[in-house]
Amino acid sequence: MRLLRLVRVRSTSFFWARLRWVISVFLLLFAITSQAEYGVNMTPGVTDISQSVYSLHMIIFWICVVIGIVVFSVMFWSMFKYRKSQGAKPAQFHESTTVEIIWTLIPIIILVAMAVPATSTLKEMYDVSESDIDIKITGYQWKWQYEYINDDVSFFSNLSTPQEQINNEATKGEHYLLEVDEPLVIPINKKIRFLVTANDVIHSWWVPAFAVKKDAIPGFINEAWTKVNEPGIYRGQCAELCGKDHGFMPIVVKAVEEPEYQAWLAAKQEKAKAEALLASQVWSMEDLMAKGEEVYNTSCAACHQQNGMGIPPAFPGLKGSAIAIGPIEAHIDIVVNGKPGTAMQAFAAQLSDVDLAAVITYERNAWENNTGDTVSPQDIAKAKGN
Known part of the structure; x- marks a missing residue:
């Protein structure tokens, strides 16, 4: 009997050992065959x-x-x-x-x-000498600012993937989380020098096709360069864990022929002049609300949510909040100058006077706040001390 029990125990142990081995092989094969994209090497790039x-x-x-x-x-x-x-x-x-x-x-x-x-x-x-174009890149949570140093052109590049895709309410696009409203545009066959820094926390500007990856550190400027040989659209991401929305900070670079680049540059310069003229105009409530909703969804919804409910306690809601329905001067001050010690950034340098006036007007009248207040670009200029 004792020998029989011993044989049974060993048979059972052998069975479970064999079963575990079969399950392990099955899981390994499943993991291998379920790869959506399988790559074992780095990209040769386009430079x-x-x-x-x-x-x-x-x-x-x-x-x-x-x-x-x-x-x-x-x-x-x-x-x-x-x-x-x-x-x-x-x-x-x-x-x-x-x-x-x-x-x-x-x-x-x-x-x-x-x-x-x-x-x-x-x-x-590391040889950044003799560049044809100098571009300053500043990382913000969670967007990039591009300044063409010698051409008086500056703009922010924000994620443009629809919120419905992020919330799994719509089918994800081909370039999910890798699409922006304003790409960086550069000419081909020109040496482009990048001056990389950050406004808040450490970011990292990374475009694999260029073999460029530079940390963006507040208070420091790191240099990199590229010279693209082929026209096309090249994508990258922030490669530093820079906060809760780190994965929502894409980079899109559009490399074009020289004539197309010059036409784009002239259009951006004209747009900057037109925006300066808009700041002197009188805006209606309807126009401010329409413009404000656009600005809010681009620059504010990531933290305060589209419905204005926020993500307390880090990102307070605006619906019925003391800021959104309180004194208008305090609302302007916190949007323009930010709030030290919190995640609330200063938007004075990030948004134009028109955008700031519109988004504050929107926040004070959306989500049943209904204060009836309007903010003009002149009010923003006054708050800035201009």
């Missing part, structure tokens, strides 16, 4: 420097492959050839000068073989 980085990566990769093959081949051959069952006796030696020299020289040669192409590529990556 000369990105292709140099890719070539360097492949050189180092194949050096590592050769090292791995040699080391493991020798190890497995030694284990098989000189195994104890064949009567092999371990060699007894130490402090061999020859062995010491060999295993010192070989790694040095390998490292030099890696260092030569790596140094050449790094020197090229």
